[in-house]
Amino acid sequence: MKKILEALKNFIKNRDLRFGLSAVFLTLATLCIIWFAGKLLSDSPLRLDLTENKIYSLSDQTKRVMKELKAEVKATAFVRKLGTEAKYIEYMLTEMGRNSKKFKFEIIDIDVDQVKWQKYMIGEANIVVFETGENPAEAQGAAQKDKKPAPYKRKDVKQQDIFQVDPYNPQKAEPKGEQAFINAVYSLTEDKQRVVYFSEGHKELSIGLADRNGLSELANYLKTENYYIKTVKIAAEGGVPEDCDLLVVAGPLNPFFDKEADAVKSYLRNGGRAVFMLNPDTCSGLEKTLEYWNIKLEKGVILDKRSFFQPVLPIPSYKIHPITSPLNKDQVPLILPYSRGISDIKAKLDPRVVSRDDLLVSSESSWAAAELKNGEKPSFKEGRDIKGPLALAVAVSEFVKTDPKKAPIDAEAKETQFVVVGSSFFISNQWLTQSRGNLDFFINSINWMLKQENKISIRPAADDLKRLEITPLRANIMFLAVVVLVPLAVISAGIFVWLKRRSK
Amino acid sequence: MNAIWSISKRELRNYFVSPIAYIILAVFFIICGLFGYIVYVAKAPYAQVIYIVSLMTNIFMFLSPMLTMRLLSEEKKQGTMELLYTSPLTITEIVLGKYLGAVLFFGVLFLISLEFPIFLLLYGKPDIPVMLVSLLGFALVGCTLISMGMFASSLAESQVVSAIIGFALVIVFWVMEFFSSAVSGSVGNWLATLSLSKHLESFSKGVLDGGDVFFFAAMSFMFVFLTIRRLDWKRW
Secondary structure, eight states: OHHHHHHHHHHHHOHHHHHHHHHHHHHHHHHHHHHHHHHHHHTSSOEEEOSTTOTTSOOHHHHHHHHTOOSOEEEEEEEOTTSHHHHHHHHHHHHHHHTOTTEEEEEEETTTOHHHHHHTTOOSSSEEEEEESOOTTTOTTGGGSSSOOOOOEEEEEOHHHHEEEETTEEEEEEEOHHHHHHHHHHHHHOSSOEEEEEEOSSOOOOTTOOSTTOOHHHHHHHHHTTEEEEEEOHHHHTSSOTTOSEEEEEOOSSOOOHHHHHHHHHHHHTTOEEEEEOOTTOOOSOHHHHHTTTEEEOOSEEEETTOSSOTTSOOOEEOSSTTTHHHHHHTOOOOOOSOOOEEEOOOOOOSOEEEEEEEEEOOTTEEEESOOOTTOOOOOOTTTSEESOOEEEEEEEEEEOSSTTSOSSOTTOEEEEEEEESOSGGGSHHHHTTOHHHHHHHHHHHHHHTTOGGGTOOOOOOOOOOBOOOOHHHHHHHIIIIIIIHHHHHHHHHHHHHHHHHHO | OHHHHHHHHHHHHHHHHSHHHHHHHHHHHHHHHHHHHIIIIIIOOBOOTHHHHHHHHHHHHHHHHHHHTHHHHHHHHHTHHHHHHHSSOOHHHHHHHHHHHHHHHHHHHHHHTTHHHHHHHHHSOOOHHHHHHHHHHHHHHHHHHHHHHHHHHHHOSSHHHHHHHHHHHHHHHHSHHHHHTTSOHHHHHHHHTTOHHHHHHHHHHTEEEHHHHHHHHHHHHHHHHHHHHHHHHHHO
16 A cells, blocks of 8 residues: 555656646646637627628628617527538627627537437427527426516528528529528517408418418418418408508409408508509409509410410519519519509599509510410410510509698608509419519518518628639649649759758 | 747758758648649639638648657757757747747748739739738648647657657647537537637638637647747756
8 A cells, every 4th residue: 555655656746747737737728718818809899801792791781780689689500510501600690699799699519419409399400599588498487586587589590591592503502691690680679570461351362271372381481570460351340450560462353342442542541551462364352442553453464475484474573672672683583473464544643742663574575465265375466465564563652641731741641552463373382482582572572661671681692703814825834833843943952952961 | 039030040941951841842832733723723713712722721731740840859869959958048949949940931831832822813813801811821820730740849759759749739629620519518619619720711711800810829829838838847
């Protein structure tokens, strides 16, 4: 025993061991300092994005939303840590965290922390869960607390919302996490949940239907955008409900009664917001109502011979408007199946402050076909059909004066805004997922009317790759310089020095 | 300061009279030249300096232990370390002088490697600030790798053993992010923050981050400091 103690004593006194231990201690202490200092510096503004388009910086819009965060928001990213997607997600969340003390995030590697992954009931990788308030599953004793817990809200941002895959090159995915993440944060921290009513009772497309003609996909998406979805039978309710922030009329097959149309007009005249999607060859009963705003719904189906798909599936072009500008910028395709044209009545209107903007326009090669017979090859007939281009969607704004004697735009004036689209099928389950532009157009329209522009346009960052101008001669010069001359010069210098030293 | 400068000049001269410097430079520029040419002419003809900077960084990671293995091991093996200990020079001056000598050699390598950015400027319109930041990243990681190699050289008498230790050290810090993915929670995050490759990411994107500059400066400082402590310990 004495010998063992002696050996142990000698071992402890061993200089190398003591150096080793002190070196390990010093190294760990220094690494901790590096980590701590790095942590401090990561929150500091000592960061310069020197890229030309500032592609690694958040847009001013995002920074503003983050700085004005009212509630604590936590993001949990479920990723495979070594993937490039994980790096991008972590980068974006770190940038968002830099701009707000109220934003915290955690990166969970799903291959390591399976317990947490399962707790959140996430089925796939690269999902970011945004949460605010107290999770009822975690706060079991919350009821006993004096303080009422903040309402819990959660929004999941999936991989397809973070990366937009190029349809022509599935290997290439454009990151657009900034928009997806900021929309998630924005929808969680909104004070008031907006109520969107879908009209019923006229054989409209139904939000309850999950088949190809239903609107269940759209309804689910609107819920994730923090909209409260309801349905309304205007005749039964005696008008448009008071809590309605936006009314959606999605392709009625049966006409609205006159009283219903009057109720809709009255709602709009009082600063109402609506989206009317009215299909060709149907009578919605709202035609007269829309005439009040100088809108005429043309008869006949829009056909386009040059459509990439079929003539009845025109791909309209975007006009300049806050709703369409982000889509136009990224050239996101939109398919408007089985649609009708929209034009002006050209009647003289009362002098009112009305603006009417075309949003979508059919191509030069399109026309509104008065007749569409099965099996017949579609062709334009002068005198019978209307030659394109025709507007397929329009946006209307009007400041409704409270007092006719006041200036055209007074502080108390109510603003009516609505969008008319010549088709309802583009938002059906069948078409909503066919083209990303369909959903974006509808969502942007709603966000524009409800003054949710923050949700509309977060510009996607694009890396501007500049090509080298390499001719065969330039390639040869480069080869000669970098592959031959420089290594040869180094080797020659080495041989020269070696020979010189040998001769000494 | 004069002593540090004198030692560094002697070290730099030693590099260029030994074949190892030329072997390192030749291997570095043959690989970089060949792959750089293939990348810019055939694979990705874009004015992006990051392609060649990533390649240069990875190759230098493997070559740096060879560059630094003789810094202190040779002195020990030849018995000249005792002479240095008994000289009026302090250990700090000796270590800093040797470190500066190796960094100057890296500076020569860095200057020659500017041939690639020059070609990019001649043949295209690269984003110059991005290019400068990427090159700064390469310079900083080069200095850090040299400090690691020098510390490894202070641990062994054999140059080969020093090179192996140095290489192991570099690899550990390089793939720290990979190790961190196997550890969950704050320990995993802490390990990830010590990864050399992770801190290089922002440089490669053209983002100058104060935290990353600090990381490389602090890592270099730490290994130089540990080398001083090691020699100080051996001295007495």
